[in-house]
Amino acid sequence: MSVETLARIQFAFTIAFHYIYPPLSIGLGVVLVLMEGMFLKTRNPMYERLTRFWIRIFALIFGIGVATGIVMEFEFGTNWATYSRYVGDIFGSALAAEGIFAFALESGFLGVLLFGWNRVTPRVHFFSTVMVALGSMFSAIWIVVANSWQQTPAGFHIVGTGLTARAEITDFWAMVFNPSSVDRLSHAIVGAFLAGSFLVLSVSAWYLLKGRFVASSQAAFKIALLVATLAGLGQLFTGHHSANGVAVNQPAKLAAFEGHYAASAPANLYLLGWVNNKTHKVTGLSIPGGLSFLVHQDLKAPVRGLDSFRPEDRPPVNFVFQTYHLMVAIGVTLIGLTLLASFLLWRGRLWRTRWLLGVFVGAVLLPQLANQLGWYSAEVGRQPWVVYGLLRTSAALSKAVTAGQVWFSLILFTLVYALLFALFLYLLNKKIQHGPDEGEELSESSHLSPASKRNNPVISHDAPTASGAALSHVSDL
Structure with a gap:
């Protein structure tokens, strides 16, 4: 393989692995704010136990996210030196702002979040939870701003x-509010809400199926379902606005999304299909004029197609087409799941619908897949440009790096990331198996007679004692 291909594979691998964690922390931060807010409102200790439990999982996600994110900054200098020189002024200001205004805020208040339960008042602790949630979002803001530029x-x-050319900021706020930053940020943030809320939905559904922590799992499921339902519907609007922006600013990318080749003609909206790049034909199921209607509110309005661009200026069409449509399909599936669950909850039948709870256990993977596919669609759809219309990806490489060096680092990163992922899954599973502290299962069933407890299928018989839970809590910290 060429140095360019290897360097792109390496960066795609490292950023895709890192991108598992920030969306989880952003979405989980919102759920934590709601959980602790419910504790302040009701003073029900169940919500405090839930918040404590999910804060420990949040801390695990945050730690792995930081460890995996550092690598990418080194890759800029090793594999992409020309790119780093070109965008250094832009990225330097955005990343500095991210470190000062976001990372410091999030990491600073995370200490209070983890260790301040018995050292600060409940309202101060809640304020810390809000600051951590905001810090994770501020971090996303500056990263998305840099990428949107x-x-x-x-x-x-x-x-x-x-080779000495570089972009220099002339208007900081014009850089921040570049034509795509707001649309892309809103779409990314809402996708993160889905990732974090579906993690809570998955774990809560698993507890309910196992008959563990029933009351608190139902409460957590309701909170996460509210976030997921609103976020799923919100993606319809943010996705539409983002696509409209792509139509104006990156027409080649939009044409690749739908496999639209004709230079200027009405464009169909495909539900699924396969693009033949040789014949410039798409085989699949489509809505005639659908893309024209979404962009121009006119079924017969022309949309600029790939034939109006030189072949060397077009992205890999079928790859972008598939990732984009898979992302949309997953988004629609998530909306359907949350609306169905909300309807059943309203009718009082959700907790008896075990097959749907089982679906939610596995559905934790869907927002992650959608986020990854959306990133692939956006970044590969921008090719062959690393800075759209200004710097080609092939010209952004370091001139001294060799294919062998990239191979070695790629293999090394793969091994290290595999170990990190195994450690993450092990620790996450350990915390989930342990569950919320203070013998909640026993306390929830304390009103039942001994005979009722033996006959009740949702009461676990291995519930920890309060003292045992306290010791487990100390060992977790």
Whole structure:
């Protein structure tokens, strides 16, 4: 393989692995705010136990996310030196803002979140929870701003020529609010809400199927379902606005999303299909004129197609087509699941619908897949440009790096990340198996007679004692 291909594979692998964790922490932060808010409102200790439990999982996700994110910054300098020089002024300001205004806020208040339960008042602790949630979102803001500038550059001028050329900021706020930043940020944040809320839904559904922590799992499921339902519906709007922005700013990418080749003609909206890049035909199920209607509110309005671009300026069409449509299909599935669960909850039948709870256990993977596929669609759809219309990916490579060096680091990263992922799954499973503290299962069933407890299928017979739970809590910290 060429150095360019290997370097792109390496960066795609490292950022895809890292991107598992920030969306989880952002979405879980919102759920934590709601859980602890319910504790302050009701003073029900059940919500305190839930918050304590999910804060420990949040801390695990945060730690792995930090460890996996550092690697990418080194890759900028090792594999992509020309790119780093070109965008250094832009990325430097955005990443500095992320470190000062986001990471410091999130990590600082995380200490209070973890260890301040008996050291600060409940309201101060709740304030810390809100700050951690906001910090995770602020971090996403600056990262998305930096990435969006690559998609739609603004607020800059070019200094130097050739290999010494670099983009220099002329208007900081024009750089921040570049044409795609708000649309892409809203879409990414709502996707993160889905990832975090579906993690809570999955674990809560598993507890309910096992008959463990029944009352608290039902409460957690309701909170997460509210977040997931609103986020799923919100994706319809953020996705539509983002696609409209792509139509204006990156028409080649939009044409690749739908396999639209004709230079200027009405465009269909495909539900599924396969693109033949040789014949410029798409075989699949489509809505005639659907893309034209979404972009121009006119079924017969022309949409710029791939034939209006030089072949060397087109992205890999079928790959982008498939990832985009899989993302949309998963998004629609998530909306359907949350609306069905909300309807059954309203009718009082959700907790008896065991097959749906089983679906939610496995559905934790769907938002993660949708986020990854959306990222692939956006980044591969931008090709062959690393900075759209200005710097080609092939020109952004380090001139001294060799294929062998990239191979070695790729293999090494794969091994290290595999170990990190195994450690993450082990620790996550351990915390889930342990569950909330303070012998909740026993306390929830304390009103039952001994005979009723033996005959009740939802009461676990291995519930920990209060003292045992306290010791487990200390060992977890």
